[in-house]
Amino acid sequence: MANGILVVILPSRGTLSPSSYELLGAGKALADALKQPLLAAVVGGNAAALAGDVASRGASKVLAVEHSSLTNFTEESYAKAAAAAVAKADASRVILPSTIAGRSLAARLAVLLKAGLATDVVEILPDGKVRRGYYGGNLIAEVEFKTPVAVLTVAPMTFPRAEAAGAAAPIEAVSFEPGSSVSEFVSFEGETSREIDLGAAEKVVSGGAGLGSAEGFKPLFELAHALGAAVGASRRAVDSGWIPYKHQVGLTGRTVRPKLYVAVGISGQIQHLAGMAASGTIVAINSDKDCPLMQMASIAVQGEYSELLPLITAEIKARKGHAVPA
Amino acid sequence: MALNIIVCVKSTPSTVNVGVDADGKPKIAGVPVALNPFDEFAVEAAVRLKESVPGSTATALTVGPDAAAEVLREAIARGADGGVHVTGPEFEGGDSYATSLALSAALKKLHAEKPVSLVLFGKNTSDAGAGVVGTQTAAWLDWASVCAVKKLEAVDETSATVLRQMEDGVDTVKLKLPACVSTIKEINEPRLPSLKGKMASKKAVFPKWTASDLGLQPAQTGAAGAGAVVVKAALPPARPAGLKVEGATAAEKAAKLVDILVERKLI
């Protein structure tokens, strides 16, 4: 009988992102709920070197699955590698991130392990059931697994990041045979700008049709920069060609869950809310005090964006200047 | 080198603005259904690929109730050549695990009739919204797969080179065919249904395949075959009442907003 919660950590381009530690936070909640031990696995081209960083964050053991075929992400090789770790750990639950890699790996593993799958999990209940968004986040579904083994991906910015504390757990290398593969990684082209990725951003500033033009996004980017926030947009702003699609938040865009979401010139139609309604503090800046976003916002500021944004940016910069004397 | 392209499409409620009933079930009775929005991009990608290689065909495939035949018609109106309808009460209540098994069984049957080149999927469904069925289908078949594809760079008889949009940039991945490719919105701008397509869609008849046609046991399909089930749904918790920032001038409002954000440790 499988017994253990296995958190699978996927380095991106050879490095661990701090959001990886959220998986251990979720893993701890599930381990407590099911009264099973918590284990972690690092899967990648340099897994052994990264395992040490994971070892003091609550897992009782860390498995390192390292192989040159894992330097870049392809579905089949990673699935075989992760399955080797699951077998080693004899895990009943496997936890992955809700990233592109994590989601596709979870889908492959679910079939390999004959396991039920729940993606984008936002809550782990004391009986081991989980909650996830449903109908674009308009509903929250309670999901029960029917299979002895289950695979979960957890939503970013949802579970606490496990801190490095206490003694380091033992690290064990797990070998696996990649075999021949039906897909081959060819190359990677990174984003040229060092923009913050929306999915894992703690703060997001989004613009909508109210900005009126691509030019209107300038003061928005400046505010985002002052806040250290990622930039989002409504579909209408994207469809107007003012900003690329990768910034779109909503039902047919990204889902975000930052601590702070600032919506500027966005009316708050249901398809937009689907992507951001679970955010911590929501600030709406809009000339129409009665629009849905102004009604649901934690903080509503009525006014003309072109006047307000530069003033807010200047105010933030001034305070930061005071807080951090040169 | 004609390609045999399949595109998987799902019939989903045309709005996600649904409530729940007393039993914790989504209130979807009477809500009109439509082609899952993201599947429009998959259909367009299939049709463009077919158009680029003479002699190729694009066939839509769905698992769903009688009414789901409409999304096969919609795919034809948008340029697909035909459709296959996997249907029967035994498929009701399936999750991504059971649905992908049914799709893989249908693809196996299609592949035996005529080798399949590429199977296209949408990014995710608007109701379940997991974005996993394409990869799960490939896993059942032991075919190659890739998610988040923003471009089909090159497709020949034996391989496809595709661009995958990752969080931090773009990967180029080469797949052996047959393969399953899940698309994203950036892949194209779908055309509207054409008049000619609409005429063709009205006349189209679809083979209907049941679980036994696909060699599946009752325990493998629908709710019985699901690995994870939604036991109940609820509305998200209500947000606490908001604060209105008042002020005589924009500068006053800006200062007050920043005060609040600093106070809440958000700056």
Ligand SMILES: Cc1cc2nc3c(=O)[nH]c(=O)nc-3n(C[C@H](O)[C@H](O)[C@H](O)COP(=O)(O)OP(=O)(O)OC[C@H]3O[C@@H](n4cnc5c(N)ncnc54)[C@H](O)[C@@H]3O)c2cc1C
């Ligand atoms: C299937 C489907 C999927 C969709 N998916 C998405 C999605 O993923 N994401 C998404 O965002 N939408 C999506 N939509 C579209 C959605 O329904 C809305 O059309 C869209 O969100 C509206 O964008 P907006 O709020 O920017 O524009 P509008 O609704 O036009 O709102 C503009 C706002 O700007 C304010 N404003 C105007 N001028 C100023 C000014 N000078 N200063 C301050 N405020 C000003 C106005 O008061 C108004 O509230 C989808 C729709 C469908 C049918």
Ligand SMILES: Nc1ncnc2c1ncn2[C@@H]1O[C@H](COP(=O)(O)O)[C@@H](O)[C@H]1O
């Ligand atoms: N019942 C179904 N019939 C055919 N294709 C489906 C079905 N369910 C999902 N798909 C396909 O799989 C994609 C991802 O679905 P999902 O994993 O549910 O988000 C969809 O965009 C469709 O292309």
